[in-house]
Amino acid sequence: MDRTHEDSLTERYRELSDDIAAAVAVVSVKRGTALHAITVDSFLDVSYDPPTMAVSIYSGSRMMESLEMSDHYAISLLNSSQRDVSERLGASGQPLYGSLKGIDTFPAPHSGQPVLTDAIAWFELRQTQTLEIATHYLVVGEVVSMGTGVSSSKSKPLLRWRKGYGTIGPR
Template structure:
């Protein structure tokens, strides 16, 4: 790091990145603002849900989305195996739910006891009450990418639970913490 407070250019040429390259990537990529969402599914008659920030719209025709899930996590296994899932976009009022569902080691039994939700009409997956928008999806492709799975889904149902000012107040993840878009 230079004394001016800026990071110097850093080449990543190694087949295996060094710890300093990984640390630098974490620092720089933390400045990518992202909406916060909950991905959920039902697998083996059990609900699975987790907070995610790696999601995006892929196509409008047909409506298609992608979510990035840590390959070692139970949500990745459940979404991969079930073939159906939901994505609930969160507003700032959902920060407590986002923290809970992002916590490592949350219990599988009772995971959603403190989270208000309803079932999606197409998949039966959890939709967080008051979601800015929700999408229910059917998996069409799964790609391995480093430590993550990129799960691509075709939208089978969608809608909005929030209204008025709630829609204008999404929960954003930026610089390693939650932020509000509006004040």
């Protein structure tokens, strides 16, 4: 079977999808007593009533394994000064345990999931559905608590665009 067309379609999709500016966040979950986190830019708010969000997670990842072991998870929206956090938690092959070492967190009120203290906003979610789509799972959750970070009123969001980082103008 000739995959030339499929390969070129995939490569062109990757190229053009890099033109989609996206907020950067951290998905975090407790796995036993360990805190596990990864950087994502494929998440969205799905519904306001009830408040619902979804995040796309690679099906073969350790994060997906961790999410399968928990009823809850957290999403922390990164601010523009947290590029180092994004790069660290987005690196492939990061350790399963200790990924949040040195990053200030606090436990979310309902389930104790780790939330990044300096996040612009954070959401604690109860998993309601997991959908397998191509090479990823779409993990859907109902928001059970949320809040803002310590200096969110002065912060700008960290954005990804064309494989680089940026932010937007004054708030």
